[in-house]
Amino acid sequence: MDAYLLNVVNGVAYGLLLFTVAAGLTLALGVADVLNLAHGSLYVVGGYVAWAFTDGGWGGFVLALLVAVAVGALLGAGLSAAVAPLSKRGHLPQALLTFGISLLLIQALVAMFGADDLSPAMPAALDGDVSLMGHRYPGYRLAFIGIAVVLAVAGWMIMSRTRVGARVRAIVDDRDMVACLGTNPRLVMVGVLAASGALAGLAGALGSPIFGPGPTRAHDIMITSLVIVVLGGLGSIPGAFVAALVVGQIEGLGPLIAGDWTSYLVLGAMAVVLVVRGPRRLGLAAAR
């Protein structure tokens, strides 16, 4: 029985990690209408930044988070400039361009950091094991649950209680009307992709002890994030939140219940959602 409870807790931690990554992706898609396949490589950039700046102390950890956010935001803004000329041409050209950019980014990272997977040195207080219901469990994952909840609440407050958030939600509903009201859509696009990139960078740095930096990680996290975005409904942040937690539970309980079928469950869930909901109800440009 304890294995089930432990795996439920673990599923929450893993699901929240997936949410911090997928939130930025779905934000870019919902608000800026950009399908950003370089999102996974921005996550990995955050991980490499964490490896470069962490030194086992709190100073290095905080510095790593700040730098990861800054670098992520810069790269996100850069991406918005790169996809700007494609804005009228739909998602496929965007996907091709951002996928190409992600390949270049990964090669650049390998040139800088080498081909090995790396492990950042987290502060000792976060790094050790703790006793959870009498069982050994990685303390960082518990800490991560706390951090991710704070992030999710902060994100929700910004979106629901601030003028910027109201404007962003308005864009999702009616882009043209918001433009008529005097908001420059170009500026919004840069801002949203920068925020999305910053979130990816932060997730990469925070997630590095769980899903660390390495040349193959960008594709893995990208696929899972896309699945979550589809499950949650394209562009919906609350949807992504629920979907990420569900995927976390599937990954956690799957090995106990489904055995070798576990690896197919998440993709299976996506297939079911696509069939039941149909492309029209997925929203946005997919149906256009």
Place this chain on the structure above:
Amino acid sequence: MRSPLWKLGAAAVAVGVMAVTMTGCAGSGASADTVNIGWEYPKSGTFQALGIDMENGFNLYLKTHHNKLGGRNVKLVPADETDKPDESLKQAQRLVEKENVQALAGIMNSAALVAIDPYAQENKIPIVSSGGRPDLKPKQLDGVWHTGSINEHGGEAAAPYIKKQVDGPVYAMGADYAGGWPKVKGFTKQFQKLGGKLANADGKPEWTSFPKAPDFQPYMNKIADSGAKAIFAFYSGTQAIDFIKAWASSDAADIPLYGPNLTEGSLLKAEGKSAKGIYTPANYSADLDNSANRDFVSKWTADNRPGLPDLYAATAWDAAQVLDKAIKAIPAGEEVTGEKINKQISKLGEISSPRGDWQFDSKTHAPIQPWYMRVVKMDGNKLSNVKIADLETL
């Protein structure tokens, strides 16, 4: 500006380039005192980190042997194997058709070997590979040699040792792909033959997603609950790091963990203290006490190669050594061809190697070699794989 004169100039340059390229081609053909070797290893993709170890071993052999193999000057033509077998084959075709190589060496990925095999046989170009080696049929083996190990052998050699050390059932699991199955089944088959039982609920090994790594933490809680007295697992690369970190931070850490490749080469650095106490069966250990290995390790260190050599470096070193010995057996003054190299490899006897002496099995074209059990522990101030027991020769 774009006058006819400009066009004429461009044409002249183009013709010049073509002329140079053509002479280049003519000059790269085989002769009595040079030999062209196609050196194909993963410079990008999933296997890139392993490719670096491989390149270090092969390259060190050439560097410490005056860049000669069998007394002939070597023109080493490198190519990127990548992690896509189609591309691996294209690169091999380029090496054979454009670069006139007389032999192919390297090749990390089992699937790449399978893809290149028929092409190389058709063109009578021998392969001396040192990465993964799947089960090949006898007709696929003509001219195809391997200096690493057959995928099943590590687990098979470890089974009797684990049966003796462990009093109870063993949980078996691995990555769900063609490279993972034989690594785990090599163990489970032999272990069950010796009367051992698996702790897995259905009595069969558990397979986990590949190449995308699952979250391994849930599996550990399951294993801790299974009553297993030991774990046997195969993972490599990124997955090995995730697997071992999850193991070390769970109740499963109280259960001894065995498995091939888990802590090989640069993986150990990323795994850090999580890897302490992990047992790995291997055909090489940097601390082996024989003169060939002392020589190999001291050359490695003297040449400032990273850390200590791992098994990918040691088996690539042996691939160069095999080519060296085979080419040396071709009488001086005779042109070196693929067929002659192949014929001489088949006549090689015992090879004195850093991993201990071995020779080619005339049936499998892979080494019959000693196996070792190693454990990760502090060696001086660094974590290393340290040999603790001799296993069978397979």
